[in-house]
Amino acid sequence: MDTGFLRVLLNPGRFFEARMQDEPSLKIPALIALVIGLIGAVSAALAANLIVGILPAEMQAFGPIMVAFSVVGAVIGGFLTWIVYGFVFYLFSMVFKGQGDLKRTLEFTGYGFLPQVFGGIIGAVFSYQILSGLTIPAATSPEQIAEISENLASILVTDPLAQIAGLASILFLIWSANIWIFGMKYARNLSTRDAALTVGIPVGLFILYTLVTLAGWL
Amino acid sequence: MKPFYLLIISLLCAVAAVAAPASAGPADITVTSSSLDPTVLMKGDTGTLTVAIQNNGAETVAIRSARLYGSGVVPLSESYASVGEIGAGNSKTFTFTVRADGGEGTFYPIFVLDFRDGAGSLRYPVPVQVENTPLSASVIEKPDAFAAGRTADITVRVGNPRPNAASGVQVIPQGTNFTVTPTSAFIGALAADGSGTVVFNLTPTAETTATFQVVWRNGINTHTADLALPIVFGEDKRQADPVITNVEVTPIAGGYRIVGDVMNAGLESARSVLVTPGAPATPTDPFRVYVVGTLDPDDISTFEVTFKADAGVTEVPVVVEYRDDDGNRYTATTLVGIDSAAAPLEERDGGLPVAGIVVVALVALGIAGAIYYSWRRT
Structure with missing residues (x-):
């Protein structure tokens, strides 16, 4: 339990402390982001396939292209999320006079995404459950496509299963945040308190936003 | 003593016989008045005719009999x-x-x-x-x-166009498929040319004809007159x-949500309004x-209803139930399209997704354990 990914998940303090002895490397974090992107691509493909069903017959030829775009978008999104989180943590840690290079921050942020792999898998299962229960009528005009898409969004927001999936994603995000606290503590040479604030403020705001969305207040 | 009494009686009889005047002629007898109760009869009515005579002469008049006869109005009692x-x-x-027994007129x-x-x-x-x-009866007030x-107030006026008074006048509603208060x-x-007004609360259960029977007495004779009121349902x-x-129709998980406004465009209040x-x-x-x-x-007022419908359904009725002031229930239905613009959700096995909740609960436990473990090892 002291080696590999399990160490990141269960004993991140020791893991990052050990990683500080080596040169920063983004290979494994990039691999994690790729896996997360691919898992997210499954959900995206399912959703895109559903949207394709709305299109009129003459536009069905664009279906595979839409699915492909969704998959690529999800993969890129995985990387983007990693980088955005890394930059956000880097900027927040500057407030607490954190020291350490950006590459190390990105590396440790990437490791912290590991729980999202499990979260992504469970999220994909939930997405399949939700989307497989939908039947979408074919639209005949762009207005109808827009209206159906809007309705689809409202369905996904109000579906209890979607809300449960949202709760699950928050739980995995909390797990990631826990790892990131240890990561920032070492990557930016912060006290535990400052590391907790560096991670807790942006993640807390994001969780708050997610909860508000799930509750239907937005 | 007895012979003395007999003598006196004999003398009195003799005096009476001597003193009795001779019968006078009919010229001294006059009819001073006659009256009829009731004063005006209706055909078939029985009345009491009283004739008064007076002897205006200076002598006693001997009368053998008195009688009445005629046609149209016939005596029922024996002659004197x-x-x-x-x-x-x-x-x-x-x-x-x-x-x-005859027709109308003066007999x-x-x-x-x-x-x-x-x-x-x-003679x-x-x-x-x-x-x-x-007697004449007319409905002077009723609902449109x-x-x-629905209870309706019906006002009936009874008039007396006869030349004499009517007594014991009452109005009795008759018929089926309605309830009425009062029952009479x-x-x-009612004096001649007089009138009286009564109000009935009538609640019909089906279309029918209500008959208001006017009952009155002319002397000792009872008469009736009917007033028919057709009860025809209308708006x-x-x-x-x-x-x-x-x-606004919005698909939601498991069905649809309809949000809209309900407005009372009538002139009376709608009570206990429900939208379903x-x-x-x-x-x-x-x-x-x-509600x-x-x-x-x-x-x-705004309203919001949620429902589910089969995939082939393109429009559903939104039913507004309401009551009037009397508590009668009415419904108004409006069809709302849930056409192809909506995206209905197939019915999932009802209720909360228990399996999902269990999974999330286990995940929460696992993550809590992992976080606790990570801090314990620090």
């Missing part, structure tokens, strides 16, 4: 077979029960006095008026339209008229039914 004598200045009345039955001793007789025609005009179960109304005596021009507008989706839609939680409450005229 033995009247006797009527002293000077005295008067006497004779009463006969008569019945109007003159003959009152005849026969005198004794071949003195002739007195006097007594005028008796017969008129068949009944009747509705099943008493007016009492009340003032009744509440809930109108649904500003409808009707068949083929099946109401679902959380808004199986939306609006009371909607006064021109009032508006």
Whole structure:
């Protein structure tokens, strides 16, 4: 339990402390982001396939292209999320006079995404459950496509299963945040308190936003 | 003593025999008045005719009999077979029960006095008026339209166009398929050209004809007159008229949500207003039914209902139930399209996704354990 990914998940303090002895490397974090992107691509493909069903017959030829775009978008999104989180943590840690290079921050942020792999898998299962229960009528005009898409969004927001999936994603995000606290503590040479604030403020705001969305207040 | 009494009696008889005057002629007897109760008969009515005579002469007049005869108005009682004598200045009345057997008009039955001793007789025609005009009844107030179960106030006026008074006047509603309060109304005596008004609360259960029977007495004779009122259901021009507008259909998990406004475009209040989706839609939680409450005229209220419908359903009725002031229930239905623009969700096995909740609970436990473990090892 002291080696590999399990160490990141269960004993991140020791893991990052050990990683500080080596040169920063983004290979494994990039691999994690790729896996997360691919898992997210499954959900995206399912959703895109559903949207394709709305299109009129003459536009069905664009279906595979839409699915492909969704998959690529999800993969890129995985990387983007990693980088955005890394930059956000880097900027927040500057407030607490954190020291350490950006590459190390990105590396440790990437490791912290590991729980999202499990979260992504469970999220994909939930997405399949939700989307497989939908039947979408074919639209005949762009207005109808827009209206159906809007309705689809409202369905996904109000579906209890979607809300449960949202709760699950928050739980995995909390797990990631826990790892990131240890990561920032070492990557930016912060006290535990400052590391907790560096991670807790942006993640807390994001969780708050997610909860508000799930509750239907937005 | 006995012979003395017999003597006195004999003397008195002798004096009486000597003192008795000779019978006077019919010229001294006059009919001073005649009266009829009731004063005006209707055909078939029985009345009491009273004739008064007076002896205006200075001598007693011996009368053998008094009788009445005639056509149109016939006597029912026996004639006075033995009247006797009527002293000077005295008067006497004779009463006969008569019945109007003829038609309308004024009849003159003959009152005849026969005198004794071949003195002739007195014949006097007594005028008796017969008129068949009944009491008149009319509905002077009723609702514009009747509705099943809705109580209507109906005002009936009874008039007396007869030349004489009517007594014991009452109005009795008759018929089926309605309830009425009061079950009868008493007016009492109505003078000639007088009128009386009664109000009934009538609640029909089906279209029918209500008959208001006017019952009255003319003397001892009971008469009736009917007033028929057709109870035909129709639309009340003032009744509440809930109108649904500003409808927005939104698909939700397991069905649809309809949000809209309901407005009372009528002139009366709609009470206990409920909005529900009707068949083929099946109401679902959380808004199986939306209780609006009371909607006064021109009032508006939002509503929200949730329901599920089969895939082939393109429009569903939104039913507005409301009551009037009497508690009668009405419904108004508006069809709302849930056409192809909506994205219905197939029915999932109802209730909360238990498996999902269990998974999330296990995940939460695992993550809590992992976080606890990570800090414990630090």
